[in-house]
Amino acid sequence: MRSSPYPALPARALRTTAVLALAAGLLTAAPAAQADTAPTAAPVAAKPFMGWSSWSMQSSKYPGLNPDGDYSYLTEANVLKQTNALAAKLKKYGYEYVNIDAGWWRDKTWKPEFDRYARQQADPVRFPNGMKSVADRIHAKGLKAGIYLPAGLEKEAYNDGKSPIWNADGCTTADIVHGDLRTTNGWDSSYKLDFSRPCTQKYIDSQARSIADWGYDFLKLDGVGPGSGKNGDQYDNVADVAAWNKAIAATGRPIHLEISWSLDIGHAADWKKYSQGWRIDTDVECYCNTLVSWENSVDDRWDDAPAWTRHAGPGGWNDLDSLDVGNGEMDGLTKAERQSYATLWAIAKSPLYTGDDLTRLDSYGLSLLTDREVIAINQGDAPPAQPVTPADPQQVWAAKNPDGTYTVALFNLADAPAAVTADWGTLGFTGKAGVRDVWNHENLGTRQNRITQALPAHGSRLFTVTPRGGAVTTTAYEAEAPANTLAGNASVAGCSACSGEKKVGNLYLGGSLRFNDVVVAKAGTYQVKVTYVSGDPRSLDVSANGGGTTRHTFASTGDWGTAAGVYVPVTLKAGANTITLDSGSGYAPDIDRIDVPKSA
C-alpha cells in the first residue's frame, strides 16, 4: 500500500512516564532470523509464498470494484468469495495464502478502530464476524490467512497516551512512543515507537498475540523504513521489525512476516535477519482504472530487482509485489505484458500472489497463473535469475539450475517488437544446447551458440537450456592494469569486492578506460563480460578499435562495494584490439575488469 489516505492527526499534548529501560543490545544481540523465530516453529518461507492479496482490487478505480468509496472492496464477503475461488482454481497449483491488506480496522471513511489496548480491531461493517471468523473460514478451505498492519503506533490509537497496553502492567500508549511524538512510517501516520522503553515491546507482543489468537499465518508490516519513501533516524523501523520478529516467536505460532515497501537495500541484512520477505519496490498498482499498468509501475522491477538478487534465498525473498495477470481487461495489460510480468516474478523467485479477481480469471490469465513448469521454476531449488546482459531495452536474464541446465528469459522492454538473442557465451558455455520453450511447452531442438526470437513490445520468452558444448575460456583484463589508458578524471581506486582489490572509477563526463592490447585469434563478435561496481544505474559507451560506440545501461549493483558482471557484444578483429569503456556525457559505473572469450 502506498497512498492510503491516513487522516492527519492534530498534535497532542505530550505525556511522559518514566519506565524501566530495556537492556540495551538485547535486540541486536539476537541470533539470525531463522534461529530467532523459535525452534519450535515450522520452517517459514523455505520457498517464495503463493497466494492472493486484497490490495490490488481495493486500490483500483476499475468500475464496480469499490462502489462504497475508495478501498471499500475489503469486506468479509469479498475475502471469502476470493478464498473460495482460490481454493477451487489455484490451490492445487500451490497457491495458499489469502492476505487481507490495509483497512480491515477502518470504516468506509477510512476512520480506524482500536480496542481499549490501542490495538487495531475489525471494522464491524467490513468484518461483522470479526477477524478470527475470517481466518477460520480460510483455514477451512485448507488455506492460510494473512493480515496487515502499519509500522508504529497509529496516531489515532494514541488516545492522549491513556490507553493501557495489554498484558503490561502500568504501561500506556504514552510509554511506548518518544516524548516529542515524532512520527514514522511511509505516510507519517504513526508515532514512532521507542524501543528503549520496556513497554514498547509489550505493545508489539500484544498485537502479535491478537493476530496469533485469531489464527493468522502471515503479517504484512507496511510503511517500513528506511524505505517506503523515507530515510533518516525518524523513519528507521529496523527495531520495529526486530520487535515483530521477537513477538511472533513468542506467540509460538509460525507467522510469516513480510515487510513493505521500497525497502532500503543498505539494510538488506536486517530485513533478512528479521523477516521472510521484503518489497523491493513501490506498489505495482496504478491507482487508476485498471489494477496495474505497464509503466506504472510493473516495468520498474526490471531495473530494480538485479541489485537485490543476491539477497534472496530460503527464509527470505525479494517481493516484487502482486502478480496481476489474471484478467487482461482488469489488469490493464497486453497478453505480452502479462507473460513478461509472470516470467520475471517467476525467475526472480518473487512470492507469487495475485491481486486479481479470482472469480473472473480469463483463460489466458489462468494459464499464466497455473503453468506448472513456470511455477516449478519459481518454487524450485535454483537461485533467482539475474541479468546477463546490460539493462538495455532488449535483455536476457538467467539462472543456473542445480541439474546443470539454465533458466533463460528474454525480455523486450521496448515499445515495439524486436529480436532478442541469448548467446550461450553469456551463460558461460559455447556450442550446442537443447532448448525447451517453457511457456509454449515445446522442445525446440538443438541450437548452436545462441537462440534468437522475435518478441512483441514488452514481451518475453522463457527457456530451459541444456548445454551440450564446452565451457567458454576467457582472458581477464584488469581495469587497473598499468597498460591501460585512462582519460579524463578516471583513476584507480581500491575495491575489496573486485579482483585484484582494485577498480577504475571516476568515469564521468568524458572519463574513459581503454584496454590497449586485447588479443583474439579470429575476427568476430565476442561476448565480453564487464565486471563493474555501481551504487545506481549508470551508462557506458563501449567501442572497439576506435569504431562506433554502443551505449549500454548497467543496473545498480546495490551499493559501491558490490561487483556484478554482464556481457556486452564487442566486434573484434584478429590480433590485437583496443576496447574502450567511455562515460560519454554522463556518469559510468566503476570497472573491475573485463573477461574476453578466447574464441567468438
Add this chain to the structure above:
Amino acid sequence: MNPRPADPSRRTLLSLAATASVTAALGSLPAFTASAAPHRPTAAPERVTSSRHLLWWRAPADEHSMIEQGLPLGNGRLGALAGNDPGRELLLVTDATMWTGGVNDTLDADGQFPYGRDDFGSFTLLARLTVDLPGHDLSAVNDYRRTLDLARGVVTTTYVRSGVTYRRQMFASRPDDVIVLHFTQNGRGRYTGSVTLDGTHGETPSTAESFAGSFPGGLRYGAAVTAYGTGGRVRVNGTRIDFSGCTDLTVVVSGGTDYAPDAEAKYRDPSLDPEKLARAKVRAAAAHSADTLLRTHAADHGDLFGRLDLSLGTSTEAQRSLDTWERLNARAHGGAPDPELEAAYLQYGRYLMIAGSRGSLPLNLQGLWLDGNDPEWMGDYHTDINLQMNYWMADRAGLSPCFDALTDYCLAQLPSWTSLTRELFNDPRNRYRNSSGKNAGWTVAISTNPHGGNGWWWHPAGSAWLCNTLFEHYEYTVSRSHLERIYPLLKGACEFWEARLLTTTLPGGSREVLIADSDWSPEHGPLDAKGITYAQELVWALFGNYAAASARLRKDTGYAATIAGLREKLHLPRVSPTTGWLEEWMSPDNLGETTHRHLSPLVGLFPGDRIRPDASTPADLIDGVTALLTARGTESFGWANAWRGLCWARLKNAENAYRLVVNNLRPSVNGGNGTAFNLFDIYEMAPGRGIFQIDANFGTPAAMMEMLVYSRPGSVEVLPALPDAWAEAGSVTGVPVRGGFVVDLAWRYGKPTEVRLRSTGGRTTKVAHGEVSRTVTLEAGGSVTLKDLAR
C-alpha cells in the same frame, strides 16, 4: 522481357481505358479503371532471388510504429504498409489519389495560399486490413522471420508454431490491380480467424466485403476484400469474414478513387463507382490461384527490377549472417563498409519506385505510404526540392518508365496551374508578384496537390525547376514523344519568366542584365530578394532546355530566338569576395544559415550542368562552389545529405560523397535522423520525433549512381567518384545515360575493366574515365565495348 512501351500518350490512353482493344499498351494503363485481362506469363519458372536482393528481419512491426517498421508494398498506385505480426496481420492501404482538399483558389490575406487539410488537402489512408489469427501471438511462435524480396516484390513471413511452419506471402500486383495475401503451412496446421476491412475516415461499412466513402471535396472512394481457402470454411460474419480450418487461405484487396487526371473534368471521373470497381477487381483476381497471381506479379515487377544490376563488392560472411537491422547497426557502429548492404539500399530505392510510381500520381513526400491521416506537410508535392529529388533516381537507376507518373501529373495540372497563375499571381497582396505588372505562363506554389491546387507560399522558380526535371528525362530517353508532351509546360514556364525578369545594371558596371523579381531562396534568408542564384540558375537552364526543345521539334523558332536572347542577358552568380562562397542572394554577405539543409544556390552544380569541374568552368567558380558546399557540412539529414552527396559526386570527391551516403545509412534511433528498421528515411523534426520523408530513399541511390556514372548529352564519364569502399571490384549494368545510351560497366581496383555502351536512340557521345576518353558513334540499338579506358 518487356521492352519499354513506346511512350503512349497518357491522355489518349485514359480515354481508351475501358476498352479491351488496347492490350498492347496495357503496361501503361492507369490502374484503377476497368482493365482487360492481365498478361500472364506462360510456364514462367519460379525465379530464385539472390540473397543480395533479400532484406530480412527477425521481428514484425509494432502496430503503432508502422511507418518505421511496416514493409512497403505497392503496384504503382495501390500501396500498403504490412506489419507481419503472426497473430494479427495489419495492412495500412493507400491509393496515390486518396486526397482530401480541392483546388484551393482563394488566397490568404498575404496573397499566399491556405495550407490546411481541408482546403489544400492531404494525402490520406484508403483502408485498414487486418487478418486475426487467434493463438498465433508472437509470444507463442518460434523462429519468426520476414523478408522483402526486392527482385520479385514479395514480402514473406515465416514462423513455427507447435512444430508447423506457417508462411504468408503478400504482394501488390499491377497486372491484377490487387493486393494479395497468401497464407500457407507445411504440416497439419490450419488457419482459423477473421479478415476485417475498415475505412479510416469513419465510413459506415456496406458489408464485410467492401465499403465506400467520399470527401467534402467530392472525391469518392471505395475498397473491397475477398477471401478463399482450402479445406475449411470461409464465410461473411457481420462486418468481418471468418475462416476456419483452412489449410491455406488467400485474401485479395483492392480499392481506389474516382480521381481522374483531367482538369476539365475537375479531376473526377463521374462514371467510376470505386466500390463497385474494387469489388469487380477482387472478384476477377479471386478467380485465379494465389500462385498464378504471384507469378503474374513477379514477372511484371521483375521486368523493371531486372533492368539494372549492381555489385559494389563482396560483404563478409559475418555481415551476411546479420539481419537487415543488425546489419545497419553494424555498418554504423563497426564502421566497416558493407558493400552488399549498400547496394541493397540502392535496390530498395528502386523497389520503392516500382511500387510507388506507375500509372497514377507521382511519389509524394511519403511516396505511397502512410501510417495515419495527418502526414507532415500533407504528404504533398513539394516543388522546391523534394518532388524533383524523388525522380532524380528514375532514369539514373534504370527505371525510366516510372518517371512517367511525374510527367502525367504536371500535364494534368498545367491547365489549373496556368489559370491560378493568371488569376492570382499578380494579386497586389502577393509579395512575389511581378513588379512589371505583366503576367503570363504558369508557375506553382511550394506545395501542390493533385486537384490542380497550390498550397503555402508562391514559388516563382518552381515552374522552371519542374520543367528542367522533365527535360532531363528527355535527355536520358531522347524520346521525341516525351518532348512533345512536355513542350507546353516548357513554353509556358518561359512565358512566365519572360514576363517576370527585371532589367538592371550591376553596381560599378554598365551592362544591362536580367534578374528574377523578388523571391525567397528556399528556405532561408531574406524573403524578398531580387536575382537570387536559385532562380537565375534555374531560368538559365530552362531557357537553354527550351531552345533545345524548339530545335528538336522545329517549333516556335521565333519565340525560341527571343528566349535565347533573354538567356544571353541573364545575370549569373559570382563568388563572394567576403565569404569565398558562390553567392546565394546577389550579396557578398551570408544572409542565411551556414549549414542550411537546402543547397538552392548550387542547382547549377546539381542537378544543373552549368558548373562543372572541367575546363569549361572557371577555377574560382569551382572554388566558390566547393567552399559553399564545404560550409554546408555533412551532418544534415536525409534529402539534404543526399543532395550534398550528389554535389560532391559532381565535384568528383568520392570520399565526401560516400560519407554522406553512409550518414544516411545510420540507423534511426528514437526518431533520430537516419534509416529506419524498414529502411525508410527518417527526419528528426524534434528530439524524439522522427517523420518519414521518402526523398532520401531516392536521392541517396541517385547519389550512388552519380558516383558511378556521370553524364550529360554528348558526354559520359565512368567512375567519376568511386570511393575506396567500393573500389576493389564491382559492376553495374543497365545504366541509362543522358544522350540516349545505356551503359554496362565493370571495374577492378578502382579502374574500369570493361565499358559497354548501347544506343537507345543516341548517336555520338564521348566516354571518359579520368583523363582518358573515346568518342563513340552508334546506330540506334547498336553497342560497343570499350576495354581500354583505364589506360
